[in-house]
Amino acid sequence: MNAVSPPPRPGAAGFLARYESLIGALPGDSALRAAAAAAFRAAGLPGGGPGRRIEAWKYTALRPLADMLFAPAQAPDIAEPPTLAGAAAKVVFVNGAYRAAMSAPPAFFARFADRPDFGTLSWPDREPMTALNTMLAADGMTLDIPANTDGGTVHLASIGVGPTAFHPRHLVRLAPGASLTLLETANGTGPYLHNPVTEIHVGAGARLIHVRLQNEDIAAFGLSTLYADIAEHGTYDSFSLNLGGRIARAEIRATLSGPHATAHLNAAQLLTGTQHSDFTTVVRHAEPHGASRQTVKNVLAGQSRGVFQGRIEVARDAQKTDGYQMNQALLLSPDAEMDCKPELEIFADDVKCSHGATIGALDADQIFYLRSRGVPAAEARAILVRAFLTEAIDAVADDAIRALLEAGIAGWWDNQAA
Amino acid sequence: MSVAAETLDAVQSVTESGYKWGFETNIEMDLAPKGLNEDIIRLISERKEEPSWMLDWRLKAYAAWLKMEEPEWARVDHPPIDYQDLHYYAAPKKKNGPKSLDEVDPELLKMYEKLGIPLKERAILAGVDPDEVEERQIAVDAVFDSVSVATTFQETLKKSGVIFCPISEAVRNHPDLVKQYIGSVVPIGDNYFAALNSAVFTDGSFVYIPKGVRCPMELSTYFRINARNTGQFERTLIIAEAGAHVSYLEGCTAPQRDENQLHAAVVELVAMDDASIKYSTVQNWYPGDADGKGGIYNFVTKRGACRGARSKISWTQVETGSAITWKYPSCVLLGEDSVGEFYSVAVTTNHQQADTGTKMIHIGKGSRSTVVSKGISAGRSNNTYRGLVRMAKTADNARNFTQCDSLLIGAACGAHTVPYIESRNPTAKVEHEATTSKIAEDQLFYCRQRGLSEEDAVNLIVNGFCKDVLKELPMEFAVEAQKLLAVSLEGSVG
Numbered sequence: 001m002n003a004v005s006p007p008p009r010p011g012a013a014g015f016l017a018r019y020e021s022l023i024g025a026l027p028g029d030s031a032l033r034a035a036a037a038a039a040f041r042a043a044g045l046p047g048g049g050p051g052r053r054i055e056a057w058k059y060t061a062l063r064p065l066a067d068m069l070f071a072p073a074q075a076p077d078i079a080e081p082p083t084l085a086g087a088a089a090k091v092v093f094v095n096g097a098y099r100a101a102m103s104a105p106p107a108f109f110a111r112f113a114d115r116p117d118f119g120t121l122s123w124p125d126r127e128p129m130t131a132l133n134t135m136l137a138a139d140g141m142t143l144d145i146p147a148n149t150d151g152g153t154v155h156l157a158s159i160g161v162g163p164t165a166f167h168p169r170h171l172v173r174l175a176p177g178a179s180l181t182l183l184e185t186a187n188g189t190g191p192y193l194h195n196p197v198t199e200i201h202v203g204a205g206a207r208l209i210h211v212r213l214q215n216e217d218i219a220a221f222g223l224s225t226l227y228a229d230i231a232e233h234g235t236y237d238s239f240s241l242n243l244g245g246r247i248a249r250a251e252i253r254a255t256l257s258g259p260h261a262t263a264h265l266n267a268a269q270l271l272t273g274t275q276h277s278d279f280t281t282v283v284r285h286a287e288p289h290g291a292s293r294q295t296v297k298n299v300l301a302g303q304s305r306g307v308f309q310g311r312i313e314v315a316r317d318a319q320k321t322d323g324y325q326m327n328q329a330l331l332l333s334p335d336a337e338m339d340c341k342p343e344l345e346i347f348a349d350d351v352k353c354s355h356g357a358t359i360g361a362l363d364a365d366q367i368f369y370l371r372s373r374g375v376p377a378a379e380a381r382a383i384l385v386r387a388f389l390t391e392a393i394d395a396v397a398d399d400a401i402r403a404l405l406e407a408g409i410a411g412w413w414d415n416q417a418a
Numbered sequence: 419m420s421v422a423a424e425t426l427d428a429v430q431s432v433t434e435s436g437y438k439w440g441f442e443t444n445i446e447m448d449l450a451p452k453g454l455n456e457d458i459i460r461l462i463s464e465r466k467e468e469p470s471w472m473l474d475w476r477l478k479a480y481a482a483w484l485k486m487e488e489p490e491w492a493r494v495d496h497p498p499i500d501y502q503d504l505h506y507y508a509a510p511k512k513k514n515g516p517k518s519l520d521e522v523d524p525e526l527l528k529m530y531e532k533l534g535i536p537l538k539e540r541a542i543l544a545g546v547d548p549d550e551v552e553e554r555q556i557a558v559d560a561v562f563d564s565v566s567v568a569t570t571f572q573e574t575l576k577k578s579g580v581i582f583c584p585i586s587e588a589v590r591n592h593p594d595l596v597k598q599y600i601g602s603v604v605p606i607g608d609n610y611f612a613a614l615n616s617a618v619f620t621d622g623s624f625v626y627i628p629k630g631v632r633c634p635m636e637l638s639t640y641f642r643i644n645a646r647n648t649g650q651f652e653r654t655l656i657i658a659e660a661g662a663h664v665s666y667l668e669g670c671t672a673p674q675r676d677e678n679q680l681h682a683a684v685v686e687l688v689a690m691d692d693a694s695i696k697y698s699t700v701q702n703w704y705p706g707d708a709d710g711k712g713g714i715y716n717f718v719t720k721r722g723a724c725r726g727a728r729s730k731i732s733w734t735q736v737e738t739g740s741a742i743t744w745k746y747p748s749c750v751l752l753g754e755d756s757v758g759e760f761y762s763v764a765v766t767t768n769h770q771q772a773d774t775g776t777k778m779i780h781i782g783k784g785s786r787s788t789v790v791s792k793g794i795s796a797g798r799s800n801n802t803y804r805g806l807v808r809m810a811k812t813a814d815n816a817r818n819f820t821q822c823d824s825l826l827i828g829a830a831c832g833a834h835t836v837p838y839i840e841s842r843n844p845t846a847k848v849e850h851e852a853t854t855s856k857i858a859e860d861q862l863f864y865c866r867q868r869g870l871s872e873e874d875a876v877n878l879i880v881n882g883f884c885k886d887v888l889k890e891l892p893m894e895f896a897v898e899a900q901k902l903l904a905v906s907l908e909g910s911v912g
Contacts, residue, residue: 055491316829331844334811344835346854349826354853357837359809361844 011066012044015165018072019135026138028116036124036134043128054128059307059339060249060278065221068191070165073097081157084183084400089154095192096158096166097139106154112140112169119171119199121227121255129251130225133167133197140169140196143180147203151180153398160220162190170198174206176231181209183401187244191219198226202234204258209237211401213408216244218273225251232258232287239396240267241405242277243412249278249307256283256290256318263292268392270412271304271336278307285318285351292322297392298329299385300336301416311343314351323353330388331361332381382413450507456480459617462507466586466620469593479606479616486610492773493802493834494742496715499680506618506651578634580664581626585653588624595626599657603686603723603750611682611744612719615651619684622652627662627693636892638667652683658693660726667895669700681740682717691726691753698891700899702739710769710798713741720747724756724782732759733776734890736899741770746804748777751785751816758787761887765903766799766831775805775837780813780846789820790886795831802834809846816843822852825883 009017019037026033046054047061073095080102081092089106092099098111124131145151151174158168174180186194194216202208216222222245230236240250254263269277283292298306312323329338342355362384370380389409396402450461459480463473488499575582581592588596606616627633658664681703687695697720706713716739722731733747749758760776778787787807795801803822824833835852857879865875881888884903891899 319829329841331841334844336844337840337842339841340839340850342835342837342839342850342852344824344852344854345832346824346826346834347832349829349831349856351826352853352855354851355835356852357839357850358848359839359841360847 010069011048012040014070015132015136016041022136026136027113028137029118032118032124033135036131039125040128040131040135043131046128056280056309058341059309060247060276062221062247064247065193068163068193068221070163070193073164073166074161075099076161078159078161081159081185081187084153084155084404088152090157091141091154092157092159093139093141093168094159095161095164096168096194098141106143106151108144108146108151110142110144112142112171113138115142116169117142117171118169119227121199121201121229122197122225123227127225129195129223130197133169133195133225136167137169137197138167140171142171143173143182145174145178145180145206147175148177149175149179151178153181153183156182156184158184158186158188158194158196160186160188160190160192160194160216162188162192162217162220165193165195168194168196170196172198172208173201174203174208174234176203177205178203179207181398181401182211183404184210184212185215186213186222187215188217188220190217191221191246192217193221193223195221196224198224200226200228200236202228202230202236202261204231205233206231207235207237209398210239211396211398211405212238212240212250213405214240214242214244214248214250215408216248218244218246218275220245222248224249226253228252228254228263230254230256230258230261230263233260234258235262235264237262237264237395238266239264239392239405240279241408242267242269242271242279243408245275245277247276249280251280253282254284254292256285256287256292259287260289261287262290264395265292265294266296266392266395267294268297268299268389268409269306270299270409271306272301272412272416273304274302275304276307277304278309280307280309282311282313283323284313284315285321285323286315288318289320290318290322292324294325294327295392295395296325296327297389298327298338299332299389300329300338301332303333303335305337305339307339309341309343310355311345312353312355313345314348314353316347319348319350321348321351321353323351325355327355327357328388329359330385331359332385385413449505452505453502454504454506454618458506462618462620465507466589468586468589471593471597472589475601475606476617479613480618482607483610483613483617486607486613488610492744492804493800494744494771494773496742499715501614504680507620574634578631579628580631580633581624582637583624585622585624585655586620588655592624592626595657596624596655599686599688600653600655601686603688603721604684604719609719611717612684615653615682615684615719619651619653622654622683623656624654625656625664625666627658627664629659630661631659632662633664636665636667638669650679650681650683654683654685656686656695656697657688658690658695658729660691660693662690662693664694665696665698665892667698667892669702669895669898680715680717683719685718685720685747687722687731689722689724689726689729689731689756692728693726694730694732695722696732696734696892697722697747698895699733699735699737700895700902701735701737701743702902704741705739705768705770706741708768710741713770714739715742716740716745717742718745720745721750722748722758723750724753724758724785726756727754727782728756729753730757730759732757732761732890734761734887735763735774736887736891736902737762737764737772737774738902740772743770743772743774745774746776748779749787750779750781751787751813752781753785754782755784755786756782757785759890760787760789760791761890762791763794763884763887763899763903764792764801765794765796766801767797768799769797770799772800773802773804775803777806777808778818779806779808779810780816780818781810782816783812783814784816785813786817787819789818789822791820791822792884792887793822793824793833794827794880794883795824795833796827798830800832800834802836803852804836806838807840807848807850809841809843809848811842813843814845816846818846818848820850821886822850823883824852824854825880826854826856
């Protein structure tokens with residue numbers, strides 16, 4: 001084969017050209033990839049150019065991504081990522097490729113590249129970024145926790161070195177009665193696209209604690225989509241801290257598919273400069289007695305823009321559902337913007353669902369109180385912002401993980417002060 | 419039997435008993451041929467004896483409409499509307515123009531009598547001295563299909579300088595005012611239905627309150643769709659000059675029939691410095707039968723511009739009718755310290771679909787808005803609140819509070835909340851709360867153990883649920899609104 005690879009092209013055309021150059025070389029179901037490519041060709045990058053507006057992407061347009069030129073992913077030399085205290089197992093991906101030398105995988109780990117499995121929950125036909133991932137996914141992490149087993153804590157680390165684009169495919173399955181704590185970190189350097197799709201199955205009575213620390217490079221695009229299915233009496237307890245990225249979006253679609261299932265989708269977003277970060281959730285209560293909780297806090301400085309879209313869906317049969325969602329935003333600068341769309345879609349009558357949203361500045365009275373007691377202005381603001389975030393962070397029970405999140409927040413705040 | 423099941427039965431029995439106000443009057447109609455094209459628009463304009471600028475404006479709107487697509491984002495579902503299968507002009511045949519009520523078609527008066535509309539001038543509250551009575555009088559500009567056939571209280575209004583007349587008359591008699599304000603709040607290309615309305619509107623009301631005048635009476639219009647296959651395209655324009663005050667009431671019922679009817683009205687309000695406009699609606703168009711057959715499609719664009727400092731626009735609506743409601747009374751808060759309010763009760767039963775809410779666009783410093791929306795879904799209906807609160811960069815110290823509550827009665831209905839909240843000003847404060855629930859068992863139990871029947875208890879709780887909105891209605895309307903709520907949910911509400 002002496003085929004000369006065509007010059008790279010920006011935007012959707014670039015990704016499609018890349019796919020065409022790789023047909024046959026990518027692992028797994030090629031028909032599924034072809035269908036995804038057709039869907040992506042039809043949809044394009046949301047907001048990446050003129051064309052039909054997608055309501056789900058109302059507040060986030062990928063125009064800047066469409067202008068990027070990406071080279072095929074390399075395997076650069078990088079420093080060892082930080083190790084989480086107490087985490088026995090670590091799985092590291094560099095530019096989307098598994099890096100064995102840096103990893104200490106658990107027994108129930110498999111590589112997507114070795115054992116490709118696209119799962120059953122994702123919507124490549126309806127979600128353009130999922131279509132892009134399905135079309136180009138080359139590697140990823142598969143975890144299968146056997147029934148009634150405690151999988152301990154696993155640290156999934158992604159490191160990007162731009163300019164490149166990678167689309168990892170992760171699959172986490174907890175058999176009935178299993179439990180796992182999954183810490184996911186994402187960081188890197190330079191302009192890159194990290195576009196992971198993660199599928200999670202929480203079996204009957206199983207429990208997954210999922211903490212995500214997104215601290216991508218300020219020039220990078222971090223667009224993640226997560227599909228979760230929670231069976232009877234299962235619990236999916238997630239917390240996302242979004243700090244990084246030029247344009248970032250974390251989309252979670254969780255379905256409570258068995259009675260008495262529970263989902264917690266808590267998050268905090270801290271943004272500055274010209275960052276744009278979008279936290280989008282859809283919680284679907286399909287069966288009775290489900291409970292879902294979401295507390296989402298946003299702190300916006302500079303000219304940053306925060307987006308929260310959260311929908312709670314309650315199906316006809318999902319009686320006795322208890323759904324709650326709270327979104328709060330602090331605007332620290334006159335140029336920051338918050339856009340929020342909390343939605344309720346209720347088809348059952350015996351339910352209790354509510355949402356609340358507030359957007360505003362720090363309370364002048366509270367600042368005055370602290371300053372009158374000799375606290376400098378910057379510190380007073382820091383104290384109040386910290387207090388504002390505490391409610392969200394408190395949802396994370398694991399001390400070591402919470403310390404990591406707190407360090408992330410402290411680092412963000414130091415950057416603000418500097 | 420559970421409360422929900424009983425309520426369903428009750429709602430069903432109401433619908434089976436038929437729509438109380440579903441009758442039809444036989445008055446000769448003057449119909450334009452079916453269909454929509456430039457010739458029809460010229461015909462409408464000609465019949466209305468309009469100046470050429472008005473016709474040009476209509477044609478521009480028509481050209482814009484042709485390029486637009488019918489919106490699909492609302493949570494409503496209906497077969498495609500054939501816009502060429504409608505009559506765009508219908509007027510009761512004139513008998514040389516009635517000069518007084520005695521000359522008004524007795525059929526028409528009888529119809530209003532059945533509806534209980536106080537068309538005749540009369541003391542509303544007996545035993546009150548004549549001066550007082552005059553203050554409480556209600557002027558009725560009754561719109562029978564498309565042409566206003568009776569206008570009362572003109573003299574009293576004229577004395578204070580208030581202009582209250584059909585908009586077609588205003589186009590002829592006050593062209594400068596109409597030209598200045600029409601389309602200034604809802605531009606011709608604003609949305610699909612507004613563009614359609616701008617092209618073919620046949621009547622509606624025009625209100626002008628001069629500087630510093632407090633309108634001496636509540637103004638009210640009763641709309642009524644009557645002729646088969648006619649769409650109604652009213653256009654209402656209310657202007658309150660600096661320091662002026664007006665309260666405007668709008669209410670409607672419609673006769674029962676099988677074919678769906680389209681109603682696409684546009685209401686524009688303009689409030690200058692210190693002016694206030696209160697716009698109240700009780701909407702009870704025919705909702706269709708128990709199987710979802712028939713009923714009115716109500717696609718309305720209502721918007722107010724608070725242009726002056728300290729101006730205020732308040733929308734209050736009680737929506738119980740229509741097969742489909744698509745309606746978002748909004749406020750553009752341009753003036754410093756201007757105030758926007760939206761109070762809404764929307765009740766849907768059987769197969770009704772309501773997608774309604776408001777937009778509060780804060781631009782002026784210190785502007786404030788309050789949104790209180792109460793949705794009640796029963797039967798197989800769907801009830802959606804859709805709203806936007808936007809704090810522009812200029813809206814220093816602006817404030818919004820939104821409360822959206824939904825009540826579900828029965829297991830086959832749906833209640834949805836879709837608020838959009840956008841803030842670009844850190845000193846602006848936005849608060850939004852939404853809840854969805856059924857009638858709480860403990861509330862019911864509390865009422866029952868104090869000797870109330872289950873029905874009375876539900877009635878009490880539903881009334882309490884809607885109280886925040888009902889108390890905003892003018893006295894004359896509050897009674898009618900409560901009656902409508904009771905009829906809509908009869909059996910469960912008493």
